[in-house]
Each structure stands twice: as structure tokens, then as C-alpha cells.
Amino acid sequence: MSDRKPFVGGNWKMNTNRSTGSDLARGVTDGLLHEGGVEVAVFPPFPYLLTVRSILRDRGSSVRLGAQDMYHQGDGAYTGEVSGAMLRDCGVQAVLCGHSERRHVMGEKDELINKKLRAALEAGLDAVLCVGETLEEREAGHQDIITSRQVRTGLAEIPGSLAERLIIAYEPVWAIGTGKTATPEDAQAAHAQIRGLLERMYGKDVANRVRIVYGGSLKPDTAGAIFAEPDVDGGLVGGASLNAADFVAICKLAAASARGSV
Ligand code: PEP
Numbered sequence: 563m564s565d566r567k568p569f570v571g572g573n574w575k576m577n578t579n580r581s582t583g584s585d586l587a588r589g590v591t592d593g594l595l596h597e598g599g600v601e602v603a604v605f606p607p608f609p610y611l612l613t614v615r616s617i618l619r620d621r622g623s624s625v626r627l628g629a630q631d632m633y634h635q636g637d638g639a640y641t642g643e644v645s646g647a648m649l650r651d652c653g654v655q656a657v658l659c660g661h662s663e664r665r666h667v668m669g670e671k672d673e674l675i676n677k678k679l680r681a682a683l684e685a686g687l688d689a690v691l692c693v694g695e696t697l698e699e700r701e702a703g704h705q706d707i708i709t710s711r712q713v714r715t716g717l718a719e720i721p722g723s724l725a726e727r728l729i730i731a732y733e734p735v736w737a738i739g740t741g742k743t744a745t746p747e748d749a750q751a752a753h754a755q756i757r758g759l760l761e762r763m764y765g766k767d768v769a770n771r772v773r774i775v776y777g778g779s780l781k782p783d784t785a786g787a788i789f790a791e792p793d794v795d796g797g798l799v800g801g802a803s804l805n806a807a808d809f810v811a812i813c814k815l816a817a818a819s820a821r822g823s824v
Pocket of ligand 1: 573738
């Protein structure tokens, strides 16, 4: 157990439509109505942000609204992109930066991800920096080198005073959407390594305040054991976040783990 309040994010990716997304948002808010032990955010596709925002607001929900990506420029000739200010204007409170699919499908590099992260924090958004090694990198024994580079470059020029608004999601690429979950021991080792790096970059106090969450095929039957590890502060959930009951169950496991009741 630590003083860090666990965080669970539901990354809907390019899934749902206005109707199914609304049902999902209602299911999540209703399922978590009396659960105060975990900070929860949902990350719907851009076109549904306002619809989901209305649902969260009308139900007086503490579930936060997140976006899956943003661009670092404020405004201008950047066709297809959205800025942090636009997201704020739509009630968004948090944004993912450098998700594995942005890195590996869209080709985003650490330097761009750092610009987005800085712009997100400057715009007043909380930011989730996603890092993690591919299977090839893991098999070559390069996991620590890769995640260290992603964390160091991703956080360049970001002061430790923003620690509370920053979450790091360790998401091994080989576990995302594959049904393969890291073992609790592997997740703990990677998280401890990242926390050690944060300590060298910012000192112990900041390192102890930054939440590091695990992502990669989390399901209600696997999440509890991973959340029980001391350096795992919750999760980022893809596939299972599309089912309200599963997502709510995962959120409750994170809260129970922080209370020490699992
Ligand atoms: C993700 O998209 O961040 C993720 C972890 O996906 P999944 O849970 O489907 O592996």
C-alpha cells in the first residue's frame, strides 16, 4: 500500500459509436457511483467527447473525461489535429501521450511525444505518458534501456512540481490487445525500474508521488494480482474497458488493493 491514489483509465481506442459509447459511459458511471477509492477516467474517441461529458456531468459522476491524443501546437494550419486548449474547451481533463499505437502505427517518436506532454500540462490537462518495449526489444534484453529512454526523453524539461498531474503507463507492446498479460513480478520489476529512474531524475519525494500504472490485456481475473504489487498504482485498460461490468470490476479491484483488502 502507498499514499498514491490508484488510477484506472479506459482507453476506448477507435471503438464505439454515439449510442454504444453513451451506454458504456452510463454503465461505467452507474457502476462506480459509490466508489471513491480510485481515480477513474474514460478516453472516448474525439467525436464522442461532448456526448460522454454530458453523461458524466448529468450523473454527477467523479469519472474524469480523457482524450486519446492531442497536438502540441496551440492552433493553426495542422489539418486533422486538435490542441490542448480545444480539449479543455470540451471539458477534457486528461490526455494520453505516446500510446503504443501512436508510436508503432502512426510512427510517433519520443521527441514529439515530449512536445505533446509539455503542451498538455501547459494547457492544464493531466497527462498519461505511455511507455513500453516490443517483444523483440524484450527478447534482446533491452527492456530497461527502451523504457528508460522513453521516460527520460518523454519527460525532458518537465519539472517535478507537476508530478501530481502526471501518470506513467507501463504498457509492454507485446501485451497490448494480445491477451498476454505481464506476470505481477514482471510488472513490478518494470515499475520499480521506472520509479528508480524518476528518483534519479527528480528525487525520492517526486518519484514516490508519480503514479505508474500497468497496461496490457488487463481483465478482471488478472488485474487484482498485478494491482497488489507495491509499485503498480492501477491500470490503463483497452479491450476490457469496452465492457462496463468488466471495467467497473477492474476499477474496484484497484480501489480494494489500495485499501489493502485483497
Ligand atoms: C491499451 O490500449 O492501452 C491497452 C492496454 O489495451 P488492452 O487492454 O486491450 O491490451
